[in-house]
Amino acid sequence: MVLVAAGRGERAGTSEGPKQYRAIGGRAVIARTLDVFLGRPEIAAVAIAIHPDDEALFADSVGPLPSRIVTVAGGATRQASTLLALRALKAFDPETVLIHDAVRPFVSSELIAGVIEKAGGGTGALPALAVSDTLKRGGPDARVTGTVDRTGLFAAQTPQGFPFNTILDAHEKAAASGKSDFTDDAAIAEWAGLPVEIVAGSPDNIKLTWARDIAMADEKFSHAAAFPDVRTGNGYDVHAFGPGDHLTLCGLVIPYEKTLSGHSDADVGLHALTDALLATCGAGDIGTHFPPSDPQWKGAASRIFVEHAAGIVRAKGGRIANADITLICEAPKIGPHREKMVEALSAMLGIAAARISVKATTNEKLGFIGRSEGIAAIATVSVIYPGGVPA
Numbered sequence: 001m002v003l004v005a006a007g008r009g010e011r012a013g014t015s016e017g018p019k020q021y022r023a024i025g026g027r028a029v030i031a032r033t034l035d036v037f038l039g040r041p042e043i044a045a046v047a048i049a050i051h052p053d054d055e056a057l058f059a060d061s062v063g064p065l066p067s068r069i070v071t072v073a074g075g076a077t078r079q080a081s082t083l084l085a086l087r088a089l090k091a092f093d094p095e096t097v098l099i100h101d102a103v104r105p106f107v108s109s110e111l112i113a114g115v116i117e118k119a120g121g122g123t124g125a126l127p128a129l130a131v132s133d134t135l136k137r138g139g140p141d142a143r144v145t146g147t148v149d150r151t152g153l154f155a156a157q158t159p160q161g162f163p164f165n166t167i168l169d170a171h172e173k174a175a176a177s178g179k180s181d182f183t184d185d186a187a188i189a190e191w192a193g194l195p196v197e198i199v200a201g202s203p204d205n206i207k208l209t210w211a212r213d214i215a216m217a218d219e220k221f222s223h224a225a226a227f228p229d230v231r232t233g234n235g236y237d238v239h240a241f242g243p244g245d246h247l248t249l250c251g252l253v254i255p256y257e258k259t260l261s262g263h264s265d266a267d268v269g270l271h272a273l274t275d276a277l278l279a280t281c282g283a284g285d286i287g288t289h290f291p292p293s294d295p296q297w298k299g300a301a302s303r304i305f306v307e308h309a310a311g312i313v314r315a316k317g318g319r320i321a322n323a324d325i326t327l328i329c330e331a332p333k334i335g336p337h338r339e340k341m342v343e344a345l346s347a348m349l350g351i352a353a354a355r356i357s358v359k360a361t362t363n364e365k366l367g368f369i370g371r372s373e374g375i376a377a378i379a380t381v382s383v384i385y386p387g388g389v390p391a
Contacts, residue, residue: 001037001159002085003048005030005058005102006074020102021057022214025221027317027386028061029208032105032221035316035386037098039282040109042116045092048102049074049081065315068092079182083171090168096120097167099185100159103208105217112159114199119161124189124196128154129203157201160185166194221387229385230321235275235285239266240374249337249375250325250358251303251344256332260375263292267302269325269358272379273345274302276323277309280383281316306348317386322355329375334360 005020020030037043045068050058052073072088074081082099089097096119100107111127118125135148167185170192174182182188186196208214244259250269260266263286274286283289290297290305313320323345327334334341338358346353363369369376 001043001046001098001100002082002089003030003034003037003046003100003102004074004078004081004085006049006051006054006081007078007103008051017057018051018054019208019214021054021061024105024214024218025387027221029105029214029217030058030102031062031317032386033100033102033107034062036105036107036109037100037112038316040112041282041284041288042113043098044068045089045094046070047072047085047089049085063314063317064311066312077180079171079174079180079188082185083168083175086164086168086171089164094164096161097164098159098161099167101207104158104205105208106202106204106206106220107159108202108204111199111202111205115159115161118197118199119163122163124167124186124194125161126154126186126196126198127157127159127201127205128198129157129201130154154198155201156184156186157205157207158184162189162194166192170194223388227388229387229389231280231318231383231385233276233279233381233383235272235277235279235379236377237268237271237275238374238376239268239271240368241372247332247375248302249327249334250341251301251306251348252337252341254332254337264290264297264300264302264305268375268377269327269341269379270302270306270348272377273323273325273381274305274309276379276381277306277313277320277383280381281313281318281385283309283312303344303348306345310349313383318383319385320349320351320355321382321384322357323349323351323379323381324357325359326378327358327360327375328363328369328377329360330362330365330370330372334358 008018021028048071050071070088072084075084115125115127131150131153135150136144137146137148139145170188174188189196239260239262241258242261246253246255247260248265248267271286278284286305341358342353342356345356368374
């Protein structure tokens with residue numbers, strides 16, 4: 001997707017900086033907008049067009065970001081900025097692209113899904129609302145000169161969705177022809193002959209234009225924070241024993257008469273923890289990010305997976321409150337290694353050891369665990385995300 005964030009937002013006033021970096025509910029507008037899209041599994045890559053003078057503002061507003069997000073210096077107009085971002089996105093070879101204004105932080109996942117579905121059919125997709133107000137035409141003297149028939153009129157919103165190569169080609173042709181007065185991407189698509197279909201927009205999906213808009217958004221997010229967004233993720237994993245002389249549990253290598261077989265170093269505790277972290281923000285599971293069929297992960301240290309998942313959580317503004325791992329096995333004994341396991345987990349997650357629990361239990365000689373054929377693990381994490389729970 002493309003996120004357009006290179007404007008100056010002068011209509012909202014300039015004393016507090018560009019409006020996409022103003023705080024609403026304690027967080028920058030652009031960070032809240034980005035959170036919504038990163039929460040959608042269909043969004044494989046993001047190119048963000050920012051003003052060349054805003055690099056520090058952007059970094060301070062969004063924090064560390066995953067490698068699937070790239071930034072480009074925007075151009076003199078929204079149209080020019082979008083073209084630059086589309087070119088940057090070409091390296092990811094997307095089939096479909098969404099183009100969204102960074103100052104629409106109230107876009108919903110449902111609206112995004114509707115645009116993706118329509119654009120995936122090979123046409124442009126434009127979220128829009130039928131105009132409900134009576135429209136008047138005014139003259140230079142501010143007197144009404146007529147009433148405009150509002151039948152068939154719609155107010156356009158973003159994200160707008162398109163086949164990637166088609167809209168990129170349309171933008172390139174518009175730039176080459178010297179046309180620079182398009183106010184949105186659907187207009188460029190229309191000019192280039194790409195059909196654009198309307199999908200139902202949302203009255204909540206407002207564009208923050210004026211200072212009052214930002215104040216209202218701040219009030220809305222601040223009110224939502226009265227119901228904090230605390231999420232719990234759960235993960236479960238199991239690995240069978242195989243021949244060996246050591247195994248890895250919760251990042252710690254333990255001498256033992258057997259080893260665990262499976263994905264990477266088969267650290268059953270860290271695999272369960274990775275899934276639990278990803279579950280808090282709907283980011284898939286360990287296999288989504290590290291397919292077991294990919295040979296590069298053969299024998300890899302599972303702390304890589306945990307640190308990656310924790311990075312995704314933090315990119316969405318999440319704070320890991322605690323982590324709890326239960327190892328289910330007849331042997332080896334976990335107690336003598338618990339302290340070092342917690343120490344290793346604390347480093348991986350970036351949280352205090354007091355917020356981490358590692359427990360162990362047997363299966364009372366029942367089932368495959370009771371027969372000492374393998375080890376299972378259950379992990380639970382709590383993460384606090386910005387904002388609040390929607391009403």
